[in-house]
Amino acid sequence: MSERFLGGRVIVRQSETGFRAGLDAVMLAAAVPDCNGEVLELGAGAGTASLCLAARQAAVTVVGLEIDPELVALAGANAEANAIAGRVTFAAADIFDLPAAYRRSFNHVLCNPPFHGDEGQAAPDPAKARALQDGGRLAAWLEVGLKRTVSGGTFTAILRADRLGEALAALPERGVTIFPLWPKAGVAAKRVIVQARQGSRAPLVVAAGLVLHRDDGTYTAEADAVLREGEGLEV
DSSP states (O other), X not given: OEEEEGGGTEEEEXXXXXXXXXXXXXXXXXXXXXXXXXXXXXXXXXXXXXXXXXXXXXXXXXXXXXXXXXXXXXXXXXXXXXXXXXXXXXXXXXXXXXXXXXXXOEEEEEEOOOSBOSOSOOOSSHHHXXXXXOTTOHHHHHHHHHHTEEEEEEEEEEEEGGGHHHHHHHSOSSSEEEEEEEEETTSOOSEEEEEEETTOOOOOEEOOOEEEEOTTSSBOHHHHHHHTTOOOOOO
């Protein structure tokens, strides 16, 4: 099944039974600062975030790493279908045991790690379970991302808001911005974007964030600009 993102500029075929990327992947890609170099995505899945990033920023090249070979093939086919395979490539790799080719620094690193820890019952589909539950390794995901980020570069992740404490314990005390995604005005955030600038001495910042929906459930103009028009987030 194929889905359209950024107002139809990006078309992504996703697994019928496994985890399916959506709003979170688009918001993650929109949070990446404008840059001209190489970007690394950890846990790329079918490639939604990487493809949206490449569609938004014509000067970047993106490498997406994914442990599931079937998803790697699907992501590669999606890059071909969107005519950006020259700038976006995908490879099979365990982020906790990276091949030598990827044990280097990137201008920017992004990830949408599994949203759940080791709590709850795992999904019956193994691929979906792997995408949804990290076995309590959120800190390890963040540490890998930071390690692969060049000095002065940025590392960005989108997380469940109630796991922010775990994340902050693994991130530097300085150079971090928290950007909440509010479902509606006056409603507690369910997702947060966390961005760390490698080597920065700036104090931690909690940004105003973005309200996603109006009271009637439709997207706010600001959210619509990101999701359909391809605008970036000022994290």
